[in-house]
Amino acid sequence: TAGQARGREMWYNIRMQIEILPSLLAADFGQFAAEIRRAEASGAEALHLDIMDPHFVPNISFGPDVVALARKTAPGFRRNVHLMMSRPDLYLERFAAAGAQTLQIHIEADCDLHTELGRIRALGLKAAVALNPETPVEILAPYLDEADGFLVMTVHPGYGGQTFIDGCVPKIAWLRARRPAADIMVDGGVNDRTLLTAAGAGANQFVAGSFLFRQPDMKAAVDGLRRGAREAFACAR
Secondary structure: OHHHHHHHHHHHOOOOOOEEEEEHHHOOHHHHHHHHHHHHHOOOOEEEEEEEOOOOOOOOOOOHHHHHHHHHHOOOOEEEEEEEOOOHHHOHHHHHHHOOOEEEEEOOOOOOHHHHHHHHHHOOOEEEEEEOOOOOHHHHHHHOOOOOEEEEEOOOOOOOOOOOOHHHHHHHHHHHHHOOOOEEEEEOOOOOOHHHHHHHHOOOEEEEOHHHHOOOOHHHHHHHHHHHHHHHHHHHO
């Protein structure tokens, strides 16, 4: 459509900030403070914290206290908090108080997204909308102008170490065409190969868990991912 064409043209003229976010879900749970410091020392732009309840996903991870630990351990390391919860609206203030700087809530959650995105912003945080693999991206249309960013899940949420779902990639391009300057994040199965596919479609933020935390030199791995993403993003333009 003409609107999509204009969106692509705007994208071509925007220099997006490429960001790599190590996911704490893949860290050694017995060494959280050390793992947070290792992620910060890698030069990554932010720490990604997956908050899970056993209703929204088939797993439980951690809560506000771990976000607070990340703030205490590495106060200058930005904290991106992904609320994989059926009722994130009941916990926004708690995670804001713990030190979240971005809150991502799911379109599939049992709350009014218009209201909660406004509440997140009123708390002084960035507000983003997350989308599960089986959910059509078009459902985000009413929220395109209300969110600071979008998270495209490229695995079914709940567990780390899963395989990247290629069928989710067109969602990235759909979002980039309509919100050329927005942050578009991918999470799930991100490695040095799948990151190139996502960046080529228009993603500029990349959550990597298992791939990064198993690296003996996380800084070198982060540098490699960032370099690859920049090249793929630039080539797609």
